[in-house]
Amino acid sequence: MADMSPQERDLAALIVQTLKLKVDPATIQPEAPLFGDGLGLDSIDALELSLAISQTYGYQLKSSDPEIKAIFSSLRALSNAIEKNRSK
Amino acid sequence: MLDAPLIGPYDPDGVLAREADGPRTARQFLSDVSRLADSLPDRPAVLNLLSSRYEFLVGFAAAMLRGQVTLLPQSRAPQTLRRIAGEYRDSYCLTNQDEPVEGIESLFLRRHGGLAGWPKRIPHIPLDRVAAIAFTSGSTGQPMPNRKTWRALTAVALATGARLGLTTGRQSAVVATVPHQHMFGLEASVMLPIMHGLVMHAGRPLFPADIRDALAEVAGTRILVTTPLHLRACVTEGLRLPPVGLILSATAPLPRSLAQAAERQFQTEVHEIFGFAEAGSVAERRTTDGDQWQPLDAVRLTQGSAGWTVQADYLPAPVRVPDRITVDADGRFVVHGREADQINIAGHRVSLGDLNQKLLEIEGVQDGVFFLPEEEGDCVTRLIACVVAPGKTAEEIQQALRRRLDPVFLPRPLLLVPQLPRNDTGKLPREALLKLAGQQAGGSPHDA
Numbered sequence: 173m174a175d176m177s178p179q180e181r182d183l184a185a186l187i188v189q190t191l192k193l194k195v196d197p198a199t200i201q202p203e204a205p206l207f208g209d210g211l212g213l214d215s216i217d218a219l220e221l222s223l224a225i226s227q228t229y230g231y232q233l234k235s236s237d238p239e240i241k242a243i244f245s246s247l248r249a250l251s252n253a254i255e256k257n258r259s260k
Numbered sequence: 261m262l263d264a265p266l267i268g269p270y271d272p273d274g275v276l277a278r279e280a281d282g283p284r285t286a287r288q289f290l291s292d293v294s295r296l297a298d299s300l301p302d303r304p305a306v307l308n309l310l311s312s313r314y315e316f317l318v319g320f321a322a323a324m325l326r327g328q329v330t331l332l333p334q335s336r337a338p339q340t341l342r343r344i345a346g347e348y349r350d351s352y353c354l355t356n357q358d359e360p361v362e363g364i365e366s367l368f369l370r371r372h373g374g375l376a377g378w379p380k381r382i383p384h385i386p387l388d389r390v391a392a393i394a395f396t397s398g399s400t401g402q403p404m405p406n407r408k409t410w411r412a413l414t415a416v417a418l419a420t421g422a423r424l425g426l427t428t429g430r431q432s433a434v435v436a437t438v439p440h441q442h443m444f445g446l447e448a449s450v451m452l453p454i455m456h457g458l459v460m461h462a463g464r465p466l467f468p469a470d471i472r473d474a475l476a477e478v479a480g481t482r483i484l485v486t487t488p489l490h491l492r493a494c495v496t497e498g499l500r501l502p503p504v505g506l507i508l509s510a511t512a513p514l515p516r517s518l519a520q521a522a523e524r525q526f527q528t529e530v531h532e533i534f535g536f537a538e539a540g541s542v543a544e545r546r547t548t549d550g551d552q553w554q555p556l557d558a559v560r561l562t563q564g565s566a567g568w569t570v571q572a573d574y575l576p577a578p579v580r581v582p583d584r585i586t587v588d589a590d591g592r593f594v595v596h597g598r599e600a601d602q603i604n605i606a607g608h609r610v611s612l613g614d615l616n617q618k619l620l621e622i623e624g625v626q627d628g629v630f631f632l633p634e635e636e637g638d639c640v641t642r643l644i645a646c647v648v649a650p651g652k653t654a655e656e657i658q659q660a661l662r663r664r665l666d667p668v669f670l671p672r673p674l675l676l677v678p679q680l681p682r683n684d685t686g687k688l689p690r691e692a693l694l695k696l697a698g699q700q701a702g703g704s705p706h707d708a
Contacts, residue, residue, distance in 0.1 A: 189678070191679075215466055216683065216684065218466065219466055219467060219493055223468075223497060234469045234473065235465065235470045
């Protein structure tokens with residue numbers, strides 16, 4: 173079982189729900205890549221996910237953010253970025 | 261006329277493109293092109309995979325000056341790239357340092373800044389030269405080549421600009437979310453601006469905030485070239501965009517309700533382009549005006565024995581329209597759906613495109629699609645519909661469909677989904693739909 177913080181658990185649930193993934197949120201590895209090999213997400217998923225994150229947390233993702241690759245690298249990184257930038 | 265200039269009316273020191281680190285003048289562009297042309301290997305064809313729209317254009321122009329055809333793959337999947345490279349002997353790949361393609365000889369673009377290569381005059385390209393080959397997925401999975409002459413590319417750009425009322429010399433800028441390696445992207449986000457002396461933004465913004473920032477980076481009348489997918493994201497996000505003079509959408513049908521919402525929210529006009537890789541852009545409409553498409557002035561629709569064809573001076577032969585259309589006396593037409601999407605249920609014929617159109621007209625439906633699952637046994641196979649309609653129930657949508665459709669076409673089941681599995685260009689691969697339906701049908705109650 174993956175060891176997740178409560179914030180990471182919430183985010184995992186949001187990702188699974190938003191992208192209609194057929195995985196149990198609790199089984200997402202917090203350090204595993206979200207895109208490509210990991211959950212296999214693509215740029216359209218990124219667009220959908222960015223909308224859900226914006227609406228849930230009030231944090232607007234930007235590709236121009238120099239950290240964007242790092243932010244999207246794993247559930248943990250994304251969760252940390254959200255906790256740092258969230259406005260709701 | 262045997263040739264035509266590489267770019268339209270730019271002042272040498274006028275801005276041709278907006279790169280991430282600043283503007284590129286026409287003079288800089290021509291210098292970059294000339295320098296790159298000198299360093300290209302002596303080969304017949306090049307896969308141009310450069311991710312910056314400006315660098316792509318430099319590579320495209322340099323290849324034309326050297327008489328090399330630019331190959332535009334339909335996807336970046338390494339397998340597709342190697343297949344195309346294998347078909348075109350001695351081709352090579354022009355790409356960024358950090359994005360090499362395994363198995364294909366790659367040339368990496370190097371950035372200079374100087375004006376050393378400034379050629380003093382704008383180069384001209386022979387009109388009959390095949391400038392690009394755009395690949396589409398054939399029915400067998402083998403990439404199908406569509407040859408584009410410089411004549412076709414320039415003619416479509418000028419006809420599109422004329423239809424949209426673009427006037428040269430006026431400060432306008434094009435920001436695009438579509439890939440420049442796709443036919444619509446090449447026509448609307450590269451050829452359209454450079455033939456009219458407009459500023460071309462080099463980026464490819466994805467997220468709504470990216471689109472807003474890219475628009476803010478250019479001045480004058482802003483034109484946003486995009487797809488229904490990106491437009492929906494901007495509308496949903498409730499974003500405030502810098503003033504936009506025009507939104508141009510293509511690659512998938514735009515629901516009228518979305519076009520209306522976008523026009524209201526961004527205080528602009530939303531126009532759509534109808535086209536296909538074989539012929540390029542063919543017609544245009546303002547989505548909120550109605551279903552009818554107005555062919556570009558350079559285009560004629562003619563009915564042949566095998567259906568409607570597109571004819572134009574720049575097309576070597578008439579091109580068959582892959583959709584079922586009805587054309588009225590003044591040449592305008594309505595699209596009913598792809599010929600290939602004809603279905604027959606218990607003796608009733610309909611096109612999936614028609615059904616999808618009816619579905620998208622229902623209030624509250626943001627996106628939706630009908631499709632036929634694999635036929636099983638000898639019972640009648642029913643359609644499945646996947647519908648995105650937050651706040652609506654499956655029953656409400658069924659009710660609305662019942663008013664619009666012959667009962668045999670009602671979906672069983674109708675599945676409410678948070679989103680459709682659209683790919684990069686907004687299209688819906690059948691595999692992805694079947695997978696989605698398989699997942700949904702397991703957990704959701706059937707509504708039939």
